[in-house]
Amino acid sequence: MNYRVDPTFKTDLKKFGLQSWNDCFHCGNCTAMCPLSEDSFMFPRRAIRNMQMGLKQKLVSSIDPWLCYYCGECSDTCPRDANPGEVMMTLRRYLTSIYDWTGLSRKFYTSKAWELGAILLLGGLIVLAFAIFWPSISPELTSDGGVRINSIIPLRWVEYGDWAMAIIVAFLLLSNLFRMYIKIVHGAEAVKVPFFLYFKEAWRLIFHFSTQWSFSKCDGKKYWLWHWLLMSGYTIMFIIIVVFLPWFQTEEIYDPWHPQRLLGYYASFGLLFGLIAVIIGRLRKNKAKFKFTHVSDWLFIIMLLLTVLTGIFVHIFRLAGMPLATYYLYVAHLAILVPMIMIEVPFSKWSHLAYRPFAIYFANLKKAALKLQEKPGINFATT
Amino acid sequence: MGEIKPTGVFLTIRKESVNGFDNEILAEYVRKIPGVRKVWITEDELNPRPELILKEISQNNLKRFVLAGFEPGLYKTAFSNAMAEAGLDPKDVTMASFSESGITDNEHAKAVLFCSVHDVPFAEARRNGSAKVLPETLVIGAGIAGIQATLEIADSGNKVYLVERSGTIGGHMAMFDKTFPTLDCAACILTPKMVEVAQHPKIELITLGEVAALRGSAGNYEVTIHQKARYVDVTACIGCGVCSEKCPQNVYSEFDANTSMRKAIYIPFPQAVPNKYLIDPDHCRYLQEEKCGVCQKVCLTKCIDFNEQDKDVIINVGNIIVATGFKTFDAGRISEFGYGRFPNVLTSLEFERLVNAAGPTGGDIRFRTRDKKGNWVFKPEGDEPKSLALIHCIGSRDRNYNDYCSRVCCMYSLKLAHLVKEKLPDAEVYEYFIDMRAFGKGYEEFYKRIQDEGVHIVRGRTAKIEQRNGHLSLRTEDILNNRLLEQEVDMVILAVGLEPKDDAGKLAGLLNIKQGNSGWFLEANSSCDHSGSSKEGIMLAGVCQGPKDIPDSVAQGSAAASKVLQNIMKGKVSIPNEGLHDIELRAKELSTLREE
Numbered sequence: 001m002n003y004r005v006d007p008t009f010k011t012d013l014k015k016f017g018l019q020s021w022n023d024c025f026h027c028g029n030c031t032a033m034c035p036l037s038e039d040s041f042m043f044p045r046r047a048i049r050n051m052q053m054g055l056k057q058k059l060v061s062s063i064d065p066w067l068c069y070y071c072g073e074c075s076d077t078c079p080r081d082a083n084p085g086e087v088m089m090t091l092r093r094y095l096t097s098i099y100d101w102t103g104l105s106r107k108f109y110t111s112k113a114w115e116l117g118a119i120l121l122l123g124g125l126i127v128l129a130f131a132i133f134w135p136s137i138s139p140e141l142t143s144d145g146g147v148r149i150n151s152i153i154p155l156r157w158v159e160y161g162d163w164a165m166a167i168i169v170a171f172l173l174l175s176n177l178f179r180m181y182i183k184i185v186h187g188a189e190a191v192k193v194p195f196f197l198y199f200k201e202a203w204r205l206i207f208h209f210s211t212q213w214s215f216s217k218c219d220g221k222k223y224w225l226w227h228w229l230l231m232s233g234y235t236i237m238f239i240i241i242v243v244f245l246p247w248f249q250t251e252e253i254y255d256p257w258h259p260q261r262l263l264g265y266y267a268s269f270g271l272l273f274g275l276i277a278v279i280i281g282r283l284r285k286n287k288a289k290f291k292f293t294h295v296s297d298w299l300f301i302i303m304l305l306l307t308v309l310t311g312i313f314v315h316i317f318r319l320a321g322m323p324l325a326t327y328y329l330y331v332a333h334l335a336i337l338v339p340m341i342m343i344e345v346p347f348s349k350w351s352h353l354a355y356r357p358f359a360i361y362f363a364n365l366k367k368a369a370l371k372l373q374e375k376p377g378i379n380f381a382t383t
Numbered sequence: 384m385g386e387i388k389p390t391g392v393f394l395t396i397r398k399e400s401v402n403g404f405d406n407e408i409l410a411e412y413v414r415k416i417p418g419v420r421k422v423w424i425t426e427d428e429l430n431p432r433p434e435l436i437l438k439e440i441s442q443n444n445l446k447r448f449v450l451a452g453f454e455p456g457l458y459k460t461a462f463s464n465a466m467a468e469a470g471l472d473p474k475d476v477t478m479a480s481f482s483e484s485g486i487t488d489n490e491h492a493k494a495v496l497f498c499s500v501h502d503v504p505f506a507e508a509r510r511n512g513s514a515k516v517l518p519e520t521l522v523i524g525a526g527i528a529g530i531q532a533t534l535e536i537a538d539s540g541n542k543v544y545l546v547e548r549s550g551t552i553g554g555h556m557a558m559f560d561k562t563f564p565t566l567d568c569a570a571c572i573l574t575p576k577m578v579e580v581a582q583h584p585k586i587e588l589i590t591l592g593e594v595a596a597l598r599g600s601a602g603n604y605e606v607t608i609h610q611k612a613r614y615v616d617v618t619a620c621i622g623c624g625v626c627s628e629k630c631p632q633n634v635y636s637e638f639d640a641n642t643s644m645r646k647a648i649y650i651p652f653p654q655a656v657p658n659k660y661l662i663d664p665d666h667c668r669y670l671q672e673e674k675c676g677v678c679q680k681v682c683l684t685k686c687i688d689f690n691e692q693d694k695d696v697i698i699n700v701g702n703i704i705v706a707t708g709f710k711t712f713d714a715g716r717i718s719e720f721g722y723g724r725f726p727n728v729l730t731s732l733e734f735e736r737l738v739n740a741a742g743p744t745g746g747d748i749r750f751r752t753r754d755k756k757g758n759w760v761f762k763p764e765g766d767e768p769k770s771l772a773l774i775h776c777i778g779s780r781d782r783n784y785n786d787y788c789s790r791v792c793c794m795y796s797l798k799l800a801h802l803v804k805e806k807l808p809d810a811e812v813y814e815y816f817i818d819m820r821a822f823g824k825g826y827e828e829f830y831k832r833i834q835d836e837g838v839h840i841v842r843g844r845t846a847k848i849e850q851r852n853g854h855l856s857l858r859t860e861d862i863l864n865n866r867l868l869e870q871e872v873d874m875v876i877l878a879v880g881l882e883p884k885d886d887a888g889k890l891a892g893l894l895n896i897k898q899g900n901s902g903w904f905l906e907a908n909s910s911c912d913h914s915g916s917s918k919e920g921i922m923l924a925g926v927c928q929g930p931k932d933i934p935d936s937v938a939q940g941s942a943a944a945s946k947v948l949q950n951i952m953k954g955k956v957s958i959p960n961e962g963l964h965d966i967e968l969r970a971k972e973l974s975t976l977r978e979e
Binding site: 025026027028029030031032033037038039042045077078079080081 | 776781782844846861866868
């Protein structure tokens with residue numbers, strides 16, 4: 001296969017946060033240091049080589065950046081301070097923008113104005129919708145002293161909105177995933193995958209989505225636990241509010257041991273704990289992975305934190321029987337939550353929740369397919 | 384008093400390209416020189432157009448120009464053309480290149496500018512008469528470079544003081560078994576030279592000595608040398624070794640790179656010069672606690688004197704050669720390689736001693752084991768490794784440690800691989816390198832030879848070493864073969880790089896010579912004067928100026944010796960004006976003289 005060399009590629013990558021491109025002298029320390037790198041998927045050095053050479057087609061069809069969980073050991077020990085871990089992070093941003101067919105992801109990653117503008121626009125629309133259809137607010141409290149949370153807007157409307165949002169996000173994410181699949185499995189380094197393997201390897205998808213097992217091999221159990229708390233909290237909350245909203249957002253206040261409240265508390269705790277850990281890390285910059293923070297990283301963290309905090313305070317005000325505070329905060333909560341999901345999940349950092357497990361799935365498909373071809377010692381990826 | 388013509392000064396310093404020079408400070412300084420009417424900086428007018436220059440000439444009534452900074456010649460044509468067009472002498476455009484004047488800081492740049500404005504050559508204004516040169520020379524450090532320089536000067540009939548800090552001369556070369564690329568026996572080359580030093584009538588050897596103070600200037604330096612007590616009368620000691628036999632104190636031997644034990648009264652190695660015993664005061668029980676003293680009792684010639692005191696020797700010399708050498712990189716600083724934790728991860732210097740026929744095992748390659756007292760040593764008995772790995776670039780070419788290439792490691796690693804193959808023909812030997820630098824005469828051929836001997840030479844820097852059930856496991860990317868290697872070996876040799884000595888800075892301060900970025904002593908000119916230092920009458924030789932191998936060190940020793948002899952033959956050296964004020968005065972003086 002012939003590849004075109006694109007000398008402008010690294011200039012383009014700078015917009016995605018690339019720091020320096022020519023420090024690496026290819027000693028291979030990073031690849032050997034990496035706990036996740038293996039014979040069939042050797043990174044990060046090779047990705048850096050492709051980046052330096054501007055072999056865009058090759059990078060676009062590579063899984064490697066998604067297999068890296070950024071423990072930062074490569075960057076810590078790199079003899080050239082070339083920051084291989086950060087190059088992989090940059091490539092993940094770039095790949096996210098490549099998978100996205102709408103072109104919005106690229107705009108959001110490379111322009112602060114676009115990203116902030118889109119967030120403000122969506123948030124503003126939510127507020128506007130509430131302002132226009134301002135429903136009757138009942139200052140009365142429920143019999144147990146709580147605020148009538150659902151009187152601000154019929155719960156069904158919120159539910160419809162949720163479903164609409166979920167369908168849009170799922171459509172965007174799935175179509176992008178399909179593009180990712182085409183590029184990786186049928187792209188520049190294509191491998192013929194027998195049909196049955198798709199089913200045989202499917203367990204990995206669920207397993208890695210729910211455990212992030214690779215991450216635990218990468219960076220010690222501490223960071224994995226933080227991340228897992230964050231991830232599980234997020235997933236539980238997402239499922240509750242999208243699928244089970246009528247069960248969750250009840251006017252009646254259940255006793256604290258009710259599963260509705262327990263699940264909510266767990267999710268809030270997981271999110272808050274994980275977020276605070278990440279924020280402290282990024283402020284202290286004590287690990288390679290926290291040293292460089294792209295605008296998109298901060299925006300995502302801040303928006304998620306605000307969503308969680310407003311959600312928690314809505315709950316507190318509601319219990320305390322403070323109707324007006326509850327209603328205003330509820331609007332604010334939705335005004336942050338909607339752009340957070342609509343922009344971050346399909347177009348930005350949050351998309352890795354889908355890309356990462358699928359990358360592991362695709363990687364194992366390729367590995368298994370190659371094994372079936374019984375050509376030991378031959379690697380499909382060549383330098 | 385000569386009047387200075389109205390002058391325009393054009394500074395060609397681009398901010399991003401030059402360290403140490405500051406446009407603003409220099410421009411400020413130049414503006415204050417009488418006669419200067421206009422100062423530009425490259426940043427304002429990147430490419431001065433003739434019409435712009437013409438305008439300035441008529442506005443300020445300029446009569447001549449000074450173009451100063453870096454590559455000022457690039458702009459000369461534009462200025463000369465403008466001068467000719469204005470009806471002035473096109474030759475009245477003076478170049479003042481900072482790099483050609485060999486200056487590295489703002490103060491000297493100011494001096495160059497001052498001289499150029501006064502139309503006086505900088506070299507001329509800097510000269511401040513000359514001084515007579517004493518024929519004696521001091522050589523600091525008695526490694527191969529210092530020995531070579533000493534012998535060459537002494538052979539010409541001039542007296543040399545050779546000062547060595549340790550108890551013997553010979554330096555690092557004395558520790559090596561073979562030299563690359565010829566595989567000559569290092570001792571066979573070095574020991575005759577050492578003996579010659581000991582016997583030469585024109586050489587005065589001062590061991591256990593360190594330079595403590597320097598006074599005077601080029602041609603006549605007064606040097607104070609602090610000589611530590613040896614506690615053994617060198618003239619009386621016959622080197623029988625009874626004292627050492629009876630001494631109860633065991634200490635790691637520095638000469639064996641801490642891989643074997645010596646006594647507190649010892650001779651560094653059998654061919655040491657002077658071949659006499661000495662006492663290590665830090666470990667001698669008598670000197671520490673006034674207990675023991677057994678050596679004094681058993682000594683046949685009664686040459687041990689515990690009351691000997693350190694002394695200061697003052698000598699007057701015309702020239703000084705600095706040849707203080709290097710230390711090897713401390714491999715323990717890179718935790719991934721486990722040096723210090725895994726006994727059979729060695730540094731190359733330790734391995735040099737292990738394969739040396741005069742080393743602790745008599746040249747047999749053995750595992751490092753504990754002796755009866757629990758010290759880690761090499762012993763002649765024991766098992767031999769079946770596989771070894773060499774890792775290049777330890778502490779070199781690494782921004783976390785030293786940025787530079789240590790130049791010798793590739794070649795000595797190949798040599799060590801050869802020695803392993805010679806002693807253990809069945810052993811598997813792996814070499815992990817980043818780039819193979821076989822740059823010298825016969826080196827590339829040597830590289831090929833080692834490949835032919837069956838050493839597995841792999842491109843890729845080993846990232847980490849782990850110890851698993853007695854074996855060492857190395858993880859490396861085999862870059863040229865596109866796979867990850869998990870190689871198990873019995874012994875690992877870390878090719879440690881070279882670093883300036885810990886107190887190189889102290890010596891630089893004492894002698895008032897400059898150090899470069901990495902701490903090596905700065906040569907007078909990076910392309911055509913490697914053996915001169917930044918100071919008149921002080922020369923550099925060997926690794927203390929920058930990493931180099933034995934042939935290069937010897938060559939530099941000879942070069943330094945020839946520079947010293949040149950000064951001695953001339954009988955006088957020029958003494959430079961150092962301060963800006965002195966140079967300004969001299970430049971004014973010269974300018975006035977020329978007018979008259």
